[in-house]
Amino acid sequence: MNPLPPPDDEDTLRPHVFDGIQEYDKRLPNWWLMTLYGAIVYAVGYWGYYEWLRAAPDGAQEVVQAMAKIEATRLASAPTTDDASLWKMSQNPIFVEAGRATFNTTCASCHTDKLTGAIGPNLVDRLWIHGGKPAEIYATVDKGVLAKGMPPWGPVIGAKKAAEVTAYILSYHTEGEPIEVQAAWIPPPPK
Ligand code: HEC
Structure with a gap:
């Protein structure tokens, strides 16, 4: 079996073991988190613009x-x-x-x-x-x-x-x- 790769400093090893396999609790990268938060903000803005304010014609009207x-x-x-x-x-x-x-x-x-x-x-x-x-x-x-x-x-x-x-x-x-x-x-x- 290969030895575990060396962990990053902040990574902790999760307690469970499946078939001898263990995993690190990796922190999600910032670029990934920013994409997620950005998408949430965008979705709220989109909903407000089209569904709440109805500021632009919807697809059917167009x-x-x-x-x-x-x-x-x-x-x-x-x-x-x-x-x-x-x-x-x-x-x-x-x-x-x-x-x-x-x-x-x-x-x-x-x-x-x-x-x-x-x-x-x-x-x-x-x-x-x-x-x-x-x-x-x-x-x-x-x-x-x-x-x-x-x-x-x-x-x-x-x-x-x-x-x-x-x-x-x-x-x-x-x-x-x-x-x-x-x-x-x-x-x-x-x-
Ligand atoms: C200088 C005044 C004048 C202007 C400007 C004018 N009309 Fe007339 N129009 C009349 C008169 C008077 C009659 C009634 C004719 C009659 O008694 O046989 C009439 C009749 C009509 C009728 C027939 C109504 C009926 O009961 O059969 C239509 C339709 C009409 N006009 C449309 C127009 C349109 C469209 C315009 C603009 C592009 C226009 N008129 C501009 C004076 C005018």
Whole structure:
């Protein structure tokens, strides 16, 4: 049998013996202990940041955001303006936010930033003069109703922004809700 290797100064021999084998009570090296303590501190910080403060989106939210971005890029590269595509855009937060920005700078002066109507009609109720289906709303935005004071916006803001702004209006509506016909919009008296 090999003789025991010489012990470090601080090592003590543990009292038990198994099959003639003995072991030293070795102290764990500092680098090892630091890694352990560091991991504990990190875990507490990580838990606090993600679970307690919820300071950053979790994995599932990040996936949803990334998918919305991909979808927005895809929709914007070829803005199709059929009902199904426009409903889809109206559920995409990136598209809707872009539409909100355009609406507030370009449309809110006549329709108000709450879309409830002033010079131009309310766009959040169920009453529509020119049709409330997505493709009809897009057509009104694109071509306008010049004789009644609604400018044609297609040539001014382009197809992409017109689709975004339509998606923004649709974000206030749900697919399949009843659409009622309104003969004309009577602007509310100025306050
Ligand atoms: C200069 C004022 C004015 C601005 C700016 C304006 N609109 Fe209008 N809009 C009107 C008027 C007036 C009507 C009503 C037309 C009618 O009576 O036929 C209208 C009608 C509409 C309709 C049809 C509503 C219905 O009931 O069928 C939509 C949709 C619409 N506007 C969207 C927009 C969007 C989107 C923008 C911005 C890109 C915009 N409007 C900017 C004045 C405006």
